[in-house]
Amino acid sequence: MARPRNQTARRAQLIAAARQAVSVHGPARVRVADIADAAGVARGSVHYYFRDLDQLLEQVYKDAVDRFFTQRLDAVTGLRDARDKLVACARRGLPTGADDELARLLYWFGPEATDNAVFAAHCQGLFDRQVAVYSGLLEVGEAQDHFVLAEPAVDIAANLVTLEDGYGLHIVTGNRSVTPERALSLVLGYARSATGCADLTPDRPVQESPRA
Amino acid sequence: MARPRNQTARRAQLIAAARQAVSVHGPARVRVADIADAAGVARGSVHYYFRDLDQLLEQVYKDAVDRFFTQRLDAVTGLRDARDKLVACARRGLPTGADDELARLLYWFGPEATDNAVFAAHCQGLFDRQVAVYSGLLEVGEAQDHFVLAEPAVDIAANLVTLEDGYGLHIVTGNRSVTPERALSLVLGYARSATGCADLTPDRPVQESPRA
Amino acid sequence: MARPRNQTARRAQLIAAARQAVSVHGPARVRVADIADAAGVARGSVHYYFRDLDQLLEQVYKDAVDRFFTQRLDAVTGLRDARDKLVACARRGLPTGADDELARLLYWFGPEATDNAVFAAHCQGLFDRQVAVYSGLLEVGEAQDHFVLAEPAVDIAANLVTLEDGYGLHIVTGNRSVTPERALSLVLGYARSATGCADLTPDRPVQESPRA
Amino acid sequence: MARPRNQTARRAQLIAAARQAVSVHGPARVRVADIADAAGVARGSVHYYFRDLDQLLEQVYKDAVDRFFTQRLDAVTGLRDARDKLVACARRGLPTGADDELARLLYWFGPEATDNAVFAAHCQGLFDRQVAVYSGLLEVGEAQDHFVLAEPAVDIAANLVTLEDGYGLHIVTGNRSVTPERALSLVLGYARSATGCADLTPDRPVQESPRA
DNA sequence: GATGAATGAGTCTTCATTCAT
DNA sequence: GATGAATGAAGACTCATTCAT
16 A cells, blocks of 8 residues: 555556557557566556556556647747747657657557547547647747738648648558658648748757757 | 359458448457348358458458549549539548548558558558549649649648548547538638639539449 | 257257256356366357356256256156155155265355346245145145145145255265265155154155156 | 464454355355455455465364354253253254355355365264254253154254254245244244144243353 | 565457368 | 358456565
């Protein structure tokens, strides 16, 4: 009882292992053994911390959604100029490659959301929050006189998020016609025409870990 | 080639049944029994026509990709005006709802493509072909003096396809923030700014079964 | 495999195998493997005919109750003289020994009846039916002027059934102080004093399979 | 012998907890966790005091047998009149209801006795001792000129014990046709005819805790 | 003395696949 | 051509038991 530290740490460790395993096999094919192996523990131990595989998977997805959104928020909040924000946000919203763990996870969980209200809620919530971030950022850009929005901010925001999702799906699926670089370039191409701002280019300085 | 008619018909029947079953359970969770039931045949019969489940699933995916692309091509080829083509194409590219069989199928197969080169090839091929269709259509619109392209045609085409894919994913996943109508509206919003053509609205007359 | 006539025959075969296995290990400890082995089939086959072990066990118990009651009824119905009836009935109601399959089964299922309404119903039903058989038989004896009942027929009947159950329990449990012969002798001792009929002795001629 | 007080007390506490848990789940289904929970200790602690579950269960059974026999002996030894003794003894020999902890325990252990010589020995020993008690009591009654035995004392004693066992089994199994009151009445009905003593009725004054 | 984290053997259950008919 | 009975490998889950604190 007096060992909540370990309990929590262990669970986190297992969730991390499961994240990796799911990103490889997909949630529908991942086995308890995969997760146990990835975590370096016995199979029974997985059940010591999680009632069953479904419960663990739920935690994994919840954790992944939070992680993804937090990363993206971090990328934006440290910057002042809306143009920097937008470029950083778009960069962070795209998978780094076909092996991007978090991205794979997020996309592969889609089918599960169909049957499972909890997954569905997280999934929709992520979309809505991302749209909110982009909307805010677009309005900041307008206030800074960098952007002139051709459509309502939320519409542009929805399109930006969705472009990222679409390209992300292709990247993660291994579509070789869509590289992360080209995807970013195309997303920013849309952003330029939607904001009338020609400065939205991939070569905007990247600000690593803006919080630090 | 030398396969008797019945053989071919039976296989098609099973593929259709499998398409339905997969659209419900996903490729990783669908059972042979689901497919046999949907087809109204005995379980053993599935293996009479397909070596194993994986082979059947491969056929299902291939068939689905072709089906999807053909539908979309049909929607375009019967029309003359590039604006009609684009609106029809976009409409056809979006799922009709969360229960759109073909769309569900296409998205749920994502994780499989990771491990399986055949799936991956079909998946990428579909993307490329769709981009080609949109590219052609955009150039036609330019020739017809309806469109003034803000970016290279292939870039706009890639964005249009990807927007559809992204919104399609959300629709099929049950995201209630994204209805098919709103998705179409947003895709066309992008199309308008990318083509400079204000006529690209959802109320363009739908031409049912243009081949007929 | 020589296709056993039908679904029903296979199920019966499995129930018989399960009956044997349960009589050895008890319902709480019997394993699917025990049953499959006893039936000479693969483990999976058990689940082909029964959804799960509990369902099979339920069938086993139901079958055992019917079997036991039918045996006993057969022992009685073929005879005219109530004294013969009673002695035959008592003999049939006692286990033949510690290894009496049916008897072991019936007693070992007791604990399950506690949690399971279906078991409980069968269990109580068996008691009631046995009491009814003895009651009828006692009244016949009265009509034949062989018996003079010291107590109401149903009370004597309940005591007879319960004596059998009690001795049966001891026999089956391996209590060496209670042999089947001594048990019969004691039950009949009670019967004699309750009916005032000195003719109720174990040496009454046994009539094997009266139906034949 | 050299065991410290705490050690002994802890073991007794665990046996009591196990007694309760077994009376609920049965010896074949009870889990170490059930026992630990009932005792309010950690799971590991069970094995600190008992090598394994089987050993604990053996102790539980042994303890239960002693407890049961002691209770019954207590009910008898405090009384002078054999008629009181017999009625008190019968009352104590029947479960108080379907939830009688000790009784459930004793009956549920049956199947275990089959495989386990220790259980079997305790089980048979209990029977023999009960018969001895009843035998003695019947002879006292004879000496007091209350009883005139129709059969040898040990035979009547065996029948009395067995009637109790049989009715006890039904009560504990939840047979609604057999209430504790009716069971007592029926047992005493037999006792009356076997002893020729009409005074053996359930309304004999109960003497609570005769030792006090 | 006690604990509870961790284990892994033991089981049930599912289900793709085979094959006799 | 088709079936469905039968199989057995695979995998989730349970839980007694061990052992470092």
